[in-house]
Amino acid sequence: MTLPRPVAASCILVALALGPRAVAEPAASRAPDTNAPAVSPAPDTNADAPEVVQARKLFLQGVDLVKAAQWAGALAAFEKSEAIKPHATTTFNIAACERAMGRYTRARLHLASALSRNRDNPGELAPSLEQEAEGLMHQIDGILARVDIQLDPRSAAISVDGSPLHAVQRAKGTVYVAGIEKPGRGRVLGPAKFRAELDPGAHVITLSRKGYTDAVVNRVFAPGSTTALPLVLARLPATLDISSNVRGALVTVNHRDLGPVPVTVRRLAGTYRVVVSKEGYEPYEAQVLVHAGEHSNLRARLVEEKIPITKRWWFWTGAAVVVAGGAAATYALTRPAPSPPPYDGGTTGWVVKPTGYRF
Amino acid sequence: MRRAFLLASAVVIGCGGRTASARDQWSVVLATDAPVPQFGDRLLVEILDSNGDTACPGCRREFGVPSTWPASFGIVPPPDARRLHVRVRLYRSAATGDDGLPTGDELIDARGQLPAPHGDTAVYLPLMMRCFGVASAAGTSCDPATGEVDSEKELSAPALPLPEPGSWAPAATRDCASAVTDGMVCIPGGAFLLGTPHSFLNGTESAPTPEHVVQLSPFAMDVDEMTVGDYRQLVSSGQIEAPQAHGTTDTTQFCTWLGANDATNDAMPVNCVTWTEAKAACASLGKRLPTEAEWEFTAGNREQETTYPWGNDGSDPCKETVVARDAPNLGGPYFCLPETGNVVGPQAGGVDADATGLGVRNLGGNLDEWVADRFSPYTAPCWTASGILVNPRCDVSTPTADLAALDVSVRGSSWRSTEAPAAAAARNAAGPALVTPRTGFRCAVSMTGGNSP
Numbered sequence: 001m002t003l004p005r006p007v008a009a010s011c012i013l014v015a016l017a018l019g020p021r022a023v024a025e026p027a028a029s030r031a032p033d034t035n036a037p038a039v040s041p042a043p044d045t046n047a048d049a050p051e052v053v054q055a056r057k058l059f060l061q062g063v064d065l066v067k068a069a070q071w072a073g074a075l076a077a078f079e080k081s082e083a084i085k086p087h088a089t090t091t092f093n094i095a096a097c098e099r100a101m102g103r104y105t106r107a108r109l110h111l112a113s114a115l116s117r118n119r120d121n122p123g124e125l126a127p128s129l130e131q132e133a134e135g136l137m138h139q140i141d142g143i144l145a146r147v148d149i150q151l152d153p154r155s156a157a158i159s160v161d162g163s164p165l166h167a168v169q170r171a172k173g174t175v176y177v178a179g180i181e182k183p184g185r186g187r188v189l190g191p192a193k194f195r196a197e198l199d200p201g202a203h204v205i206t207l208s209r210k211g212y213t214d215a216v217v218n219r220v221f222a223p224g225s226t227t228a229l230p231l232v233l234a235r236l237p238a239t240l241d242i243s244s245n246v247r248g249a250l251v252t253v254n255h256r257d258l259g260p261v262p263v264t265v266r267r268l269a270g271t272y273r274v275v276v277s278k279e280g281y282e283p284y285e286a287q288v289l290v291h292a293g294e295h296s297n298l299r300a301r302l303v304e305e306k307i308p309i310t311k312r313w314w315f316w317t318g319a320a321v322v323v324a325g326g327a328a329a330t331y332a333l334t335r336p337a338p339s340p341p342p343y344d345g346g347t348t349g350w351v352v353k354p355t356g357y358r359f
Numbered sequence: 360m361r362r363a364f365l366l367a368s369a370v371v372i373g374c375g376g377r378t379a380s381a382r383d384q385w386s387v388v389l390a391t392d393a394p395v396p397q398f399g400d401r402l403l404v405e406i407l408d409s410n411g412d413t414a415c416p417g418c419r420r421e422f423g424v425p426s427t428w429p430a431s432f433g434i435v436p437p438p439d440a441r442r443l444h445v446r447v448r449l450y451r452s453a454a455t456g457d458d459g460l461p462t463g464d465e466l467i468d469a470r471g472q473l474p475a476p477h478g479d480t481a482v483y484l485p486l487m488m489r490c491f492g493v494a495s496a497a498g499t500s501c502d503p504a505t506g507e508v509d510s511e512k513e514l515s516a517p518a519l520p521l522p523e524p525g526s527w528a529p530a531a532t533r534d535c536a537s538a539v540t541d542g543m544v545c546i547p548g549g550a551f552l553l554g555t556p557h558s559f560l561n562g563t564e565s566a567p568t569p570e571h572v573v574q575l576s577p578f579a580m581d582v583d584e585m586t587v588g589d590y591r592q593l594v595s596s597g598q599i600e601a602p603q604a605h606g607t608t609d610t611t612q613f614c615t616w617l618g619a620n621d622a623t624n625d626a627m628p629v630n631c632v633t634w635t636e637a638k639a640a641c642a643s644l645g646k647r648l649p650t651e652a653e654w655e656f657t658a659g660n661r662e663q664e665t666t667y668p669w670g671n672d673g674s675d676p677c678k679e680t681v682v683a684r685d686a687p688n689l690g691g692p693y694f695c696l697p698e699t700g701n702v703v704g705p706q707a708g709g710v711d712a713d714a715t716g717l718g719v720r721n722l723g724g725n726l727d728e729w730v731a732d733r734f735s736p737y738t739a740p741c742w743t744a745s746g747i748l749v750n751p752r753c754d755v756s757t758p759t760a761d762l763a764a765l766d767v768s769v770r771g772s773s774w775r776s777t778e779a780p781a782a783a784a785a786r787n788a789a790g791p792a793l794v795t796p797r798t799g800f801r802c803a804v805s806m807t808g809g810n811s812p
Contacts (some may be wrong), residue, residue, distance in 0.1 A: 162689075183693075202793075206692065256459070258421045259422040262423070265421075266452050266453070266459065267457075344384065346433055347431045350404075350432040352435065353417070354406055354443065
């Protein structure tokens with residue numbers, strides 16, 4: 001699709017308003033486009049007030065700059081003029097300059113603003129100019145790129161070209177427009193699905209949310225196109241390193257057997273119950289809170305179990321000597337079969353015993 | 360302790376000299392040819408019943424990758440003589456889901472049925488790279504001899520010699536057979552996983568998922584992005600045309616090319632050149648643009664597969680690379696400006712920290728870079744041939760509705776973007792005629808290579 005040629009004349013020919021004195025100057029500004037609408041500005045009852053004089057001066061500066069096709073300069077002059085004395089015609093001129101510079105979303109916003117102001121202040125826009133404003137809005141609607149964005153998570157902050165999106169209420173609902181807001185951090189919009197409007201061309205869409213990886217999308221959108229753009233941020237996991245002072249101690253995290261220390265696991269941010277245990281030691285238990293992207297170290301210090309006298313080695317050894325002496329004679333007569341060797345856990349030391357399980 | 364008692368008793372009792380015979384058990388032996396931890400840093404071992412369910416509450420355990428191979432563990436036969444199955448997955452902790460269990464197919468998944476036990480019955484379950492990425496279901500398993508899914512087999516005793524980790528032939532390091540030219544560095548050939556299991560752009564065409572096993576021959580890569588001085592020399596000698604773009608507008612004011620006779624920016628990386636111009640410049644030097652796979656292999660430090668060219672830490676990108684240095688009124692990110700003296704735009708020489716272990720500089724940022732491939736999502740036919748992709752280069756763009764005009768791949772981040780595209784695996788697309796101060800290039804050249812000792 002070919003973009004329409006910027007309409008310089010519209011900007012020039014509306015250089016008429018801002019009070020009775022401005023009315024005397026339209027002829028000089030009309031030459032480039034005889035098809036452009038004429039303007040009949042409403043008389044200003046305070047035409048000689050200093051601020052009006054200044055606004056008019058800036059306005060005419062803008063007109064001169066337009067004649068030289070210096071759109072950025074003209075825009076600045078019209079904006080200053082409007083800041084001093086708002087007027088629907090000035091707003092229209094701003095829109096025309098923005099449009100000439102290819103900033104269609106801004107142009108559309110200013111056209112809508114000019115029409116709105118004209119409704120509140122009837123006569124600020126001549127009927128022909130009002131009609132042109134509506135026609136330009138329709139034309140811009142055919143140029144803008146529409147992007148149906150689906151965000152996951154919906155709480156991600158989004159920016160386009162380094163600026164947050166600007167919410168605009170339309171008849172069919174809220175539309176988020178790029179290129180309006182000043183540069184700044186992305187903003188959380190709320191809905192998970194929404195439509196964004198962008199100028200056609202290349203854009204950088206940035207997403208961020210704490211606990212998730214940032215995302216940057218470079219895309220070119222064609223004029224008048226509608227694009228579906230799902231944007232799903234990946235969660236940042238947390239890393240948990242678990243070690244112990246006792247070699248071979250077994251680790252479970254939320255009751256899942258993770259084998260002997262040291263253990264490194266990646267999990268989502270949250271709280272986990274960690275148990276490190278080994279026979280002969282008091283189990284180490286902890287609730288561990290890990291944040292997204294965090295690398296957390298947990299060293300489980302195991303303490304030997306307190307052994308009652310019946311569990312002291314010398315007690316049983318002594319007892320064994322006494323008992324064994326008595327048992328020896330009996331044993332010599334009965335000679336029971338020796339105990340089988342222990343099961344072999346191999347290099348991992350793990351012996352699985354699928355016993356006692358019922359279907 | 361009772362053990363002492365038992366021990367003392369055993370000493371006495373054992374005087375009889377009789378020896379107990381071994382009880383029935385299985386000793387499961389695991390061996391792999393996979394480079395570890397590159398292709399797997401964890402093991403998930405499960406003992407399953409014939410329904411594919413875990414046979415007991417303690418029948419599943421995760422291990423860190425063993426430090427010694429072969430690894431082994433024991434299984435005691437159940438009293439009810441059920442037939443049991445063993446399933447072992449060698450996977451990467453980076454490729455796990457929210458629950459910490461492995462996700463996707465980019466792992467080795469081995470299964471086998473346990474035979475009837477007779478004494479200490481040793482059985483062997485191989486974890487072979489031939490089966491990497493081959494998904495199987497209950498009752499089936501990847502045959503390590505063919506790499507194809509077949510019916511699950513009964514496990515048998517290990518046959519020596521067992522494979523050793525890293526013995527998978529495609530992963531062998533292949534050095535450049537000859538010296539590389541000045542300004543280039545040899546990137547020895549090897550194998551790696553193109554892409555990343557967790558994309559920062561899941562669900563979009565430019566997401567670097569799913570991963571693909573890639574084998575590369577040795578090649579040489581330019582240490583630096585091509586400079587204006589280099590480019591000017593080629594233009595002056597009539598080998599190539601001067602680039603068309605000049606820095607006059609909002610979007611081109613950071614173009615570094617100032618004209619064939621202007622040496623002001625000679626040390627700056629050249630930008631605002633089209634893909635075609637970049638290819639021509641490399642060709643005039645007897646080189647070519649690097650492929651996506653070569654670029655990523657280099658940026659990820661080969662088999663180390665680091666997140667960024669400088670390592671895995673992306674917490675301080677403003678110091679690590681040239682990113683987020685746009686002018687505040689131009690629409691790109693500029694959060695690094697306060698930390699870097701408010702210097703806007705690309706930088707001559709970039710940042711020292713943005714270098715790979717082999718010394719290739721500024722792959723992360725400064726300018727993003729044209730590569731040789733046409734852009735296709737990793738789900739497109741270019742990337743989905745069965746088996747290993749050997750020296751892949753995608754010459755066919757697979758346009759989608761969203762990327763119709765963006766049919767050339769671009770790698771790396773730039774002064775006009777954030778650190779996210781600086782990740783080695785991140786990829787982007789652009790139109791081949793795009794002229795932007797964000798994008799430059801470097802060249803590569805194929806090398807012949809011998810095998811490592």
